[in-house]
Structure formats: C-alpha cells, structure tokens
Amino acid sequence: MTLELNQMTRQVQEMAEALAARLRQMDARLEELRALLHEHAQPDEALRAKVRQARALGWIGAEPGGEPLDLAHPAPPLPSRISIIAADGSQIHPDRHAAALYYVINVGAILYRRGSGAAPEVFVQPALHFEEDEDETGTDDQPFLVAEVDARRDLEELKLLAEKAEAERAALGGDLDAPIVALADGPLMLLRTLYEATRQEQRQQVSRHAQQLARLQAAHVPVAGYIDRPGSALVTRLLRLAQLDKPAEALESHELRARDRNDPPDRLLFRFLKPGERSALFYNTSRINDDYEGVGQRIAFFYMNVGGEEGGQIGRVEVPAWVAADPAKIGLIQAALYDQSQVTGGYPYVLARAHELAVITAPERAKLDEMVNIALLGQGLAARLSHKAQLKILSSGSRRRYGR
Amino acid sequence: MSEEPKEVGRVLRASTAGFVLGVRVLQPELPTFGALVKVRTQTATEILGLIYDVLVDDDPFVRQLLAARELREEEVLDQRRNRQVPAEVSVLAVGFRRNGVLRHLLPPQPPAALDRAFLCDDGEVKEFTARTDYFRLVLQAQGMPADELLAASLREGARVRGGGETFLIEAGRELARLLAADPVRLDGILRRLRA
Numbered sequence: 001m002t003l004e005l006n007q008m009t010r011q012v013q014e015m016a017e018a019l020a021a022r023l024r025q026m027d028a029r030l031e032e033l034r035a036l037l038h039e040h041a042q043p044d045e046a047l048r049a050k051v052r053q054a055r056a057l058g059w060i061g062a063e064p065g066g067e068p069l070d071l072a073h074p075a076p077p078l079p080s081r082i083s084i085i086a087a088d089g090s091q092i093h094p095d096r097h098a099a100a101l102y103y104v105i106n107v108g109a110i111l112y113r114r115g116s117g118a119a120p121e122v123f124v125q126p127a128l129h130f131e132e133d134e135d136e137t138g139t140d141d142q143p144f145l146v147a148e149v150d151a152r153r154d155l156e157e158l159k160l161l162a163e164k165a166e167a168e169r170a171a172l173g174g175d176l177d178a179p180i181v182a183l184a185d186g187p188l189m190l191l192r193t194l195y196e197a198t199r200q201e202q203r204q205q206v207s208r209h210a211q212q213l214a215r216l217q218a219a220h221v222p223v224a225g226y227i228d229r230p231g232s233a234l235v236t237r238l239l240r241l242a243q244l245d246k247p248a249e250a251l252e253s254h255e256l257r258a259r260d261r262n263d264p265p266d267r268l269l270f271r272f273l274k275p276g277e278r279s280a281l282f283y284n285t286s287r288i289n290d291d292y293e294g295v296g297q298r299i300a301f302f303y304m305n306v307g308g309e310e311g312g313q314i315g316r317v318e319v320p321a322w323v324a325a326d327p328a329k330i331g332l333i334q335a336a337l338y339d340q341s342q343v344t345g346g347y348p349y350v351l352a353r354a355h356e357l358a359v360i361t362a363p364e365r366a367k368l369d370e371m372v373n374i375a376l377l378g379q380g381l382a383a384r385l386s387h388k389a390q391l392k393i394l395s396s397g398s399r400r401r402y403g404r
Numbered sequence: 405m406s407e408e409p410k411e412v413g414r415v416l417r418a419s420t421a422g423f424v425l426g427v428r429v430l431q432p433e434l435p436t437f438g439a440l441v442k443v444r445t446q447t448a449t450e451i452l453g454l455i456y457d458v459l460v461d462d463d464p465f466v467r468q469l470l471a472a473r474e475l476r477e478e479e480v481l482d483q484r485r486n487r488q489v490p491a492e493v494s495v496l497a498v499g500f501r502r503n504g505v506l507r508h509l510l511p512p513q514p515p516a517a518l519d520r521a522f523l524c525d526d527g528e529v530k531e532f533t534a535r536t537d538y539f540r541l542v543l544q545a546q547g548m549p550a551d552e553l554l555a556a557s558l559r560e561g562a563r564v565r566g567g568g569e570t571f572l573i574e575a576g577r578e579l580a581r582l583l584a585a586d587p588v589r590l591d592g593i594l595r596r597l598r599a
Contacts, residue, residue, distance in 0.1 A: 110486075112478060119481035343479060345472040353482065356465070 026264045033269055036239040041068040049248035050241050055285045059256040061237035062266075065281030065300055065324060069235075075276035075304075078335040079179045081115035083168050085221075086350035087161045088185040088358040089153040092365055093146055100372050102130040103149050107156045108357025109164055112350050114339070120350075124357050125160060147197065151205050155212070157184055161223065162215035169219045180221045181336045185351045188213075188225035188318040189299040191288055203291050210295040213320050222329035223320065226337060228347055230316040234284060234301075235266045267314040270303040275312040276338045278304035281324050293321075300324035306337055308346020409522035412441050412455075413493055418514035421545075422453060422496045425521050428488040434458055435493055438556025440524040440532055442501075443515040449502045451511045452524070452532060453495035454557055456548045461490040495521070496545055496553065498538040508537030526564040533561030533571070536578040543582060551589065554579075555596035572597060 040047055043064045051063050067073075087109040094103040105127050112120040129152075161182045172178040190205055197205065216223045240263065244255065270279050279302045283289065292298050298321040305312040317337065323329045340348035412435050413427035423443070427435070435441070435455055443451045466483065469475060475483075500511040515521075524532065532538075542554045558575050562568030576594060583590040 110482075112482070114476075114478065117477045119485045120478060122482075122486045343472055343475070344468055349479065352465070353487075356487070 026268070030264055030268055033236060033239050033264070034272065036242060037070045037235075037269065040239070040242045041070045043069065046248070047242050050244070050251065051238070051285070053248040053251050054241055054256050057251065057253040057256055058287070059237070059241070059253075060234070060284070060286050061241060062234035062282035062301075063285050064238070065283055067280035069280050071280040072273050072277045073279075073334075074274075075278070075334045075338040076331040078114070078339045079332075081113070081179075082332070082336065083172070083178070083180040084112045084114055084183065084336050084340065084350050085161060085164045085168065085180065086110050086112070086183040086185070086348065086354040087157045087164075088351065088354035089157040090355075090358045090360050091149055091153045092360055092368070093149055098369065098372075099376060100130065102128055102372070104128050104360065104368065105149070105153045105156050106358050106360050107153070107160050108354050108359075109160050110350050110353045110357065111164055111168060112340075120353075122353070122357055123160065123164065125156070127156070151190055151197075154186075154190055155205070155208055158188075158209060158212040162212045162219070165216055165221040165223075166219045169221065176220045179332055180219075181332050182216055182221050182223040183333075183336070183340075183348060183351055184223065184225045185355060186225055187227055187316075188223070188320070189284065189286070189289060189292065191284070191286055202288055203294075206288060206291040207295055210292060210297040213297045217320070217322050222323045222326075222333050224323070224333045224337070225318040226348060226351060227316040227318070228313070230267050230303075230314075231265050232316070233263055233265050235279075235282060235303075236263045236269060238282075266303060266316070270305075270314050271311070273303065273305040273312075273314065275305050275307040276334075278302045278317070278330075278334050281330075283321075297321065302330075304334060304337065306341035306346060306348070308341065313341070313346040409442075409525065412521045412523055413491075415443060415515045415517055415519045415521065416492065417517065420497065420510050420512070420514050422494065423451075423515055423521075425493040425495065427491040427493050429491065432485075434460075434489070434491060435523065438553060438560055440529050440557070440560070441495055441521045442524050442528070443519050443521045445511075445513065445515050445519055447513060449500050449511060449513070451497055451515055452499040452501065452506075453497045454542065454553055455493055456496050456545075456553045457492075457494035459492045459494070461492060463490060493521075494548075496542065496548065498541050499532065506531065508535060508541065510541070529560055530564045533557065533564075536575060539575075539578060539582055551593045552596060555593055555599075558597055 048064075051061075054061065055063070087107060089105060089107040091106070092102075092104040094101055107125045109123045110120050111123075161184060165180060165182050168180050169176075169178075172180070190202075190209055213223065241256070244251065273279060281300050281302050283298060283300050289299055299318050300321055300323075301316055301318045303314055303316055306315055307313070315337075317333065319330065319333060323333065337348055340350050343349035344352055413425035413429075416424045416426040418424070425441075429435075435458060437455055437458065439455045441453055441455060443453070445451060465487075469479065469483070497510055497514075499506060499508045501507070539554060542550050542557070544550075545553070558572065561575070562572050565571050576597070579590055579593055583593075
C-alpha cells in the first residue's frame with residue numbers, strides 16, 4: 001500500500017490548527033518569561049540555592065554563568081586575519097540485513113583563512129568499521145547501538161578539529177597571538193548520543209571527548225559547537241524554577257520534572273537579541289556535564305543571533321569552560337560565527353561546507369554496497385542480502401496498482 | 405603500464421542516438437566540448453560519442469550565496485576549486501565497437517542508466533578519426549551545434565597527430581564531397597577548422 005494522502009487531509013488540517021493555537025498561547029507565556037528574565041537578571045542567593053537543590057534532585061536546566069541573565073552583548077569586530085576551522089561528520093549506520101555488517105564514519109573539515117585571499121583547504125576522512133563476529137554483537141534490532149556509532153562520529157569530528165588546529169598553530173610558527181577558532185556542527189557535549197549508555201560508558205566517552213578539547217586548549221584555539229534552530233528549553237526551566245514560590249529546601253523532584261506544554265524553547269525567549277548579539281553564559285546542569293567538569297572541560301552555552309532573514313536566526317553555542325572564562329576567546333567565537341553567517345544568510349558558511357564535505361549521499365552508499373559485494377565475492381563469500389532486504393528493494397521501486 | 409581511463413560520469417538517460425551523463429566534478433575538470441567518450445555496456449559493446457553540451461546544473465548552495473551578499477575572494481575560490489559542481493554532459497553517439505571491430509554507425513542498443521563513461525585516450529581518438537564515416541552522423545544531427553562539433557572533433561584528431569596537416573586536408577576533401585550542394589555550410593566548417 002502507498003500512503004493514502006487523501007485520507008490525511010483532515011489530520012494535516014487538525015495539526016495546523018493545533019499548532020497555531022499553541023503558538024498563540026506560547027506568545028502570552030513568552031511575555032511572562034521575558035519579564036522573569038529581567039526580574040532575575042542578577043540571580044539572588046535564593047535562586048542560586050534553588051539551582052543547587054534542583055541539581056541535587058536531578059533537575060536539568062540552565063545554571064547562570066555569572067553574567068546578567070538578560071545580557072545582550074554585541075559581537076566584537078573580527079580580526080582582519082583569522083583562521084577558522086570547521087568540521088562535521090556523517091555516518092552509514094550498520095544494517096544487519098545488508099551483505100556485511102559494517103558502518104562508516106565520514107568526517108569533513110575546512111580551513112578558511114579569512115583575509116588571506118586564498119582558497120580554503122578542505123579535508124575528508126572516511127573510515128569503514130566492521131565486526132568480525134556479528135553473532136556476538138548487539139541485539140536482534142540493532143547490531144551495534146546507533147548511539148555508539150553517533151558518539152564515535154562526534155569524537156572523530158572533534159579529533160579532526162584538534163588535529164587541524166594544532167597543524168594550523170604550527171603553520172603560523174606557534175604564534176599564540178595569531179587568532180584561530182574551531183567550530184563543530186551540533187552540541188559539544190555528548191548529551192544525546194550518551195542517553196542510553198551506562199554511567200561507566202558515559203564517563204569513558206566523555207573522557208575521550210575531553211582529551212580532544214584539551215588538545216585544542218593546549219593549542220590556544222577556542223572551540224565551539226553551533227546548534228542551529230535549537231529546541232531545548234534550559235533557560236526557560238531556570239525561569240520556571242525561579243517562579244516556584246517556595247524555598248529551595250522545600251523543592252520536590254516531581255514539580256521539577258513537570259513541564260508546561262506552553263513553555264517555549266529558549267530560542268524564542270532570546271528573540272530580543274539583535275543580529276550579532278549573544279546572551280549571557282549558562283551551564284547545563286546535566287550529570288554528563290558533571291563528568292566533563294570532572295576532567296576539567298565543563299561545557300557552557302549561550303544563545304546568539306547570527307543574523308539572516310526575519311530579524312536573524314537564534315542559535316545555541318556550546319563552549320568549554322576555559323573559553324567561557326576568557327572574554328577574548330568568547331569574542332572570537334562570537335565574531336567568527338556572526339561573520340560566517342553573513343555569507344549564507346543565517347548559518348555559518350564553514351559549517352555548511354563541512355557538512356557538504358562529510359555528507360554521504362544515497363548514490364554513494366549504493367556504490368559502497370556494490371564495492372563491499374564485489375570484495376566479498378572476491379574472497380569467495382556469497383554477498384547475500386537478508387530476505388527482508390531483498391523484498392524491500394523489490395517493493396520500493398515504482399509502485400503500480402492493478403484494480404483496487 | 406597504461407594509464408587508468410578517466411571517468412566522465414554515469415549515464416542518466418539514453419537513446420541509440422545519444423545519451424546524457426550525470427557528473428559531479430571540480431570546475432576545472434569539467435569535460436570539454438568535442439571530446440570523444442566511450443561507454444562499456446553490459447552487452448560487451450563499447451559505444452563511442454562526442455560531447456556536444458556541458459550544462460552546469462542548478463546548485464542550491466550557490467543560489468543561496470548569491471542571494472546573501474557580495475562574496476569574498478576566499479569563498480569564490482572555495483566554490484570554484486574545492487566544490488564539485490553538478491553537471492549534465494550530453495553526448496552524440498557516433499560509433500560502437502564490438503568484438504574488436506570499430507564501426508561508425510549508431511549503436512544497436514543504447515547504454516543502460518548508470519553505465520560508466522570514460523574519456524578516450526589519444527590512441528583511441530587517433531583510431532576513431534582515422535576514418536571519416538562518422539561525419540554524416542554529425543552533420544545530420546539535429547538540435548545541436550553540429551558544425552562546431554565536427555570541427556572540434558577534427559581539431560582533436562589533428563592534435564593527437566601532432567598538428568595533422570595531412571589529416572585535416574583529407575578531412576576537408578571528404579567534407580567537400582559531402583557538402584558539395586551546400587558551399588556556405590562547407591565554408592563555415594573549414595573556417596572553424598582553421599580557428
């Protein structure tokens with residue numbers, strides 16, 4: 001059967017109406033939240049105590065980073081010459097129905113020497129990984145955990161960034177005054193990819209990740225992860241906490257977990273930022289961030305308007321604490337993101353290019369499958385898809401229907 | 405050891421009269437007008453054709469850049485030197501080889517979608533242009549700059565012969581015979597050969 005679009009018309013209409021109604025309710029809530037942001041611009045001891053208590057109860061939200069909560073800090077000018085390095089990664093997840101059990105991680109990077117007048121340098125690093133004994137890996141549904149592959153991809157991205165940052169610092173004669181920034185696509189903190197991992201696995205992954213952040217720190221290269229159209233509501237949760245009319249010691253975990261469906265994502269809260277401006281710094285109170293802190297790489301974040309249409313796009317920027325603690329480094333990140341986003345109208349050019357270098361297209365995947373099949377046949381192995389995979393290929397072509 | 409043939413692209417669509425290749429290459433590596441290409445089909449036939457059009461396809465990234473603001477030199481160079489451009493290469497079929505025999509005729513079957521096309525090397529160009537039977541196929545082709553294409557092919561044939569004055573004179577004689585009733589067209593092609 002195909003998707004009967006005519007049967008979905010009513011459902012699509014209902015969804016549009018529901019979303020419009022929610023947006024109207026959200027607008028009213030936004031006004032209330034912005035008023036709270038100004039009211040608590042200088043967090044008092046009562047709010048700080050609430051945050052401490054909430055953290056102890058497992059609350060995930062934004063901890064103020066020491067700046068006024070309603071800060072709108074303009075971007076400083078970008079140095080006339082600066083090296084901007086960006087990296088992104090993509091993957092082919094393992095497919096137990098394929099002829100062989102493997103996965104691929106492809107990372108791409110670009111080194112853009114702004115002000116040099118020279119063509120940027122681009123790099124691509126593909127790597128194929130496989131398990132020799134597939135019967136002993138994973139579950140029926142997932143031969144490897146998808147999140148593990150994603151975590152490995154994130155690590156490879158950061159490794160490539162660190163490698164290129166060290167090489168660029170060396171190419172500049174080790175001059176620490178020569179500005180270099182490193183940008184990754186997506187969060188710096190491995191929060192999403194570690195969601196299903198055990199605590200021990202989380203700490204191990206964070207430790208590997210933090211080693212790469214430490215390389216960047218040693219090379220004096222500020223690094224940031226840029227999240228386009230972020231959906232999190234960490235600052236909104238902080239304001240909800242501030243709004244709770246009770247002392248810190250009376251907080252209960254069930255009320256901290258309660259969610260108001262009208263609470264908007266933070267990016268709507270920070271729509272007041274003008275192009276180039278950034279918000280105050282915050283810290284994510286996630287337990288995983290405690291692991292980063294344990295290895296000296298706690299992750300901070302801020303929101304910024306990178307410019308573009310309709311008043312500009314609000315993105316979230318994650319940086320390690322050693323970047324957050326240095327106004328000059330934060331300024332470089334902010335200026336570079338703003339400058340790069342002017343090229344493409346709301347998203348950093350170098351990240352768009354890194355994505356383009358890393359992305360694995362469907363025809364490329366098909367070609368790789370073909371290469372794998374030929375290699376297997378060359379070794380006298382039958383390159384057979386699972387029966388289900390064969391049927392899927394047969395049924396996903398042009399569909400024809402004869403009669404009803 | 406002979407050099408690996410250079411891949412131009414893969415067949416997007418085809419007929420016995422010609423085919424279109426889908427290509428993603430760097431701008432300086434775009435194939436050239438008049439170049440001879442070959443496609444090995446699954447029926448052990450090698451189809452030969454002349455490139456008569458190279459179309460750089462719409463690129464949403466470039467479109468976005470143009471809409472944003474004036475580009476900096478670094479970005480222009482990045483787009484030109486580092487990015488693969490999507491292109492379509494149109495080819496006129498002018499011959500085929502089967503069982504080692506080269507014929508200047510339309511192939512019996514078109515290539516299949518996704519068949520790979522390669523640039524012919526100098527030896528293959530020399531062999532193909534040694535005879536003039538394909539002139540008719542080019543001169544009769546519709547919807548393309550046929551005269552320009554034939555002239556480009558002959559200039560290529562002369563290049564692989566290190567100048568090829570005798571080759572060009574022989575080709576001119578054959579053209580004079582084929583276009584005896586159309587001296588204006590003949591003159592146009594001969595002028596293009598000298599260009």
